[in-house]
Amino acid sequence: MCGIAGWIDWTRDLSDDGRTLKNMTDAIEHRGPDAEGSWLKGHAALGHRRLIVIDPDGGKQPMLYQNEKNTIALTYNGELYNYLELRKELTERNHPFTTNSDTEVLLRAYLEWGEDCVRHFNGIFAFGIWDEEKEKLILGRDHLGVKPLFYKIKEDQILFGSEIKALLAHPDVQAEIDTEGLSEVFGLGPMKTPGKAIFKDIYEVRGGHYMTVTKNDRKTVQYWKLESKEHKDDVETTVQTIRGLLEDTVKRQLIADKPLVSMLSGGLDSSGLTAIAGKEFKEENKVLPTYSIDFVNNEESFKEDFLRRDLDEPWVKRVSDHVGTDHTSIVFDAEKLVDNLLIPMRARDLPGVGEIETSLYLLFKEMKKDATVALSGESADEVFSGYPWFHQEKFLDADVFPWLLNIGGIAGVLNEDLKDWLNIKEYQKQRYQEALAELPVLEGESDVEAKQRRMSYMFITRFLPFMLDRKDRASMMTGFEVRVPFCDYRLVEYLWNIPFEMKNIDDIEKGILRRAFEGYLPDDVRNRRKSAYPSTKDDAYLAGVQKWMNNILDDSTSPILQLIDVEAVRKIADGESSLPDSSAKGLLDYLIQVNGWLKEYSIKVAI
Known part of the structure; x- marks a missing residue:
């Protein structure tokens, strides 16, 4: 994982603007503490900060392809999990390789397929490619938007970077927020509208999209989206397909040249991934290290609530003993959480969800002492429709995002003049209707099934981006890479069309996933009811x-x-x-x- 930044100006020669580019990459040094690189020529300036995970010697960036007519420069953040297959295919198409890195595979894929290269990738990525001959910039982002990518277009120039702070380090970018930005901050909170960056005139490339920008033209292409169709597989076939996809995905995501560990909460999602990964480790005579989080006085002060049914730690021990992991539990007190409250905000360049993000950042900071890469169960609830809201009429019938019914109230503390000016409720409904207009409907569904599909779409396209942002910024703030197997686009595509009744089989949330983990986990763990990410009750x-x-x-x-x-x-x-x-x-x-x-x-x- 890494941090990228760049600057194209079609009216200027940027060759001598290395100081400005360095300011941009220095702003995201935490994303890539191991190395830095820059390339400036003509109208282009590309920068890179590197966190070394694969091919320490061969993955240096920006990476160039040059011939007598053209130079193509790449700055890239992410991992291509199918890079070995792509490398083989590209070799058969007469592309030579001089490194073992997935970076070179991405660059060669662009040479072979142009902008359509994104359709060949399975991974998490954000990249900028400058095609000198065409004077064209291509910005691409992975299917679900796991890796971030922001940009600002101003007159004849475009700036881009992994984080907003990289853009703010440029002298032409001011930190400003307008009415729309305030509506996002107080109306939607951390679950901002995809494509928006809150700061005025700064935007993000949405997941599943790429952009091409020249001096006189700008084009945005959605190369991947959810498509609704009838799910024809029976239950057993569905279970085996999910199991096979998860096994393949985890195996791909265990590839690293640096120490890799797994997050383990004792819940279904992280426990299942840990069990699959632990099996792979055992086959190589290795022990998988795992990590969990807990809080001082948690056992004494814990109270069951809407999202948290019981304590994690007893279940963590149960899974760790069953899989045979080397487990570490990291414990924080209230004082440490308060003292570090603003760090995730600085990581995100935006306000977030408070101590839940703070504890995540502190956990990654501790894990970084022992490893560089981790597996996480993030996104299973979104793609498997695991939240309790999927079967409650109050949420199914809402005309706003369902989570706003639970976490509303931020706008309630605005002063009266600002309340009247922003009209937050109207803004929330407007953004909800925009999301609804994107929904790929399926003819013939019952009213309840249609509502559940609608809710699933909201969680995958509006709530999940926040969860992925939270995890990316909290981890990368410590120079730590977190991989999210449940975000493999093949799995998400397949799950999208499984009826909620089948997902919820055995009358329990994510019942189909519980069946897929049969044999990997003890039955009591597989049947543990959902309990959300822990929060201090102190x-x-x-x-x-x-x-x-x-x-x-x-x-x-x-x-x-x-x-x-x-x-x-x-x-x-x-x-x-x-x-x-x-x-x-x-x-x-x-x-x-x-x-x-x-x-x-x-x-x-x-x-």
Whole structure:
């Protein structure tokens, strides 16, 4: 994994602008702490920060192809899991290779297939290719958008980078937010609209898309999307297909020249992947290291809620003993979570979900001490329709994104003038209707089946991008790569058309996945009900963010004061509101981050 940045200006020679390019790549040094590279010629400046995972000597970037007529330069972040097959195919098509890296495979794939090369890839990737002869830039992103890619077009130039901070390091880019950006921040929260970057005039290449940009033309192509069709496989065939796809995907994603480990929560998703990976390790006479997270006083203070049914750690031990992993549990206290609250915001360049992201960042920071790569069970709930909302009328019948019914309230603390100006409810409905218009319907489905397909689409295309962003930024902030087997596009395509009733077979969420893991996991683990990513229940954490918020409210220079109803927030910070502690904690987490974001990024609010 790596960080990329680039700058094309069709009216200038950028050969002497190395300092500006270096500022852009330095801003994302954390994504690639092992090496840096740059290439500047004519109208193009491409930069790279490298985290070495495969082929330490051969994967240096930017990577060039040159002949007497043309130079093609590539800067790339990601992994191609089918690069060995592609290399073989390209070799048969008379392409020579001088390295063992997937970077060279991507470059050669462009030489062979042009922009259609993306249709041949299975992996997680974001790249920029400069074709000097055509004076054309190609920006491409993987099917689900696991790897990030942002850009800004201004007059005759385009800037791009793995993170927004790379663009903000350029002198022509200002940190500014307008009405639409505020509506995203307070109306949708961290689950922003795909393609939007919140900052004014900065956008992202959406997953499953690529862009081509020349001086006089810009084109965006969706090369992959979900297609609805009848699922004709019976249950047993479906189970075996899922099992086969997961086994193949995990095996592909275990390839690394650096130490690899697995995340293990004791839940179905990470446990199943750990079991598959553990089997592969055993066949090579190795032991798979695994890691989990826990909190000080968690056993004493744990309370069951809508998303968390029981403690993870007993199940973690059960799976680790069964698979035979070398397990480490990382424990954090409330003070450490509070002290590090703003780091994930700096990683994302945007406010996030507070201590849930903070603990994830701290976990990766510890894991990085022992490894460079990890497997994660992220996205199984989205692609297997695992959330309880899929069978509850309140959520199925909603005319907004279903998660907003549970996590609404951010807009409720805005001041009255801003509430009237933004009209958040209307904005939420507008974005929901845009998503609905994309939905590939299937004729002949029942009303309930159609609603469940609709909800599945919302989770895959609107909620999952947030989850992937969270994991990418939290891991890459520590120079650590996390792979997500459940995001293999072949698996996602197949699951998309499996009826919810079959996904939910045996009258339990993700029942079809539980059957696929039969033989890999003990029955009690396979039948454990879903419990979400852990959150601290320690009262000390709530007290810490309440104190922090009061300090913000007492500081007349706090930028958030111009946006919020100060007295309403004060009541929450003083523990005098009617909000449950969990809701108060989440809201204060978010407002603290918004204030820190506005202040640290010196954001100009233009409304």
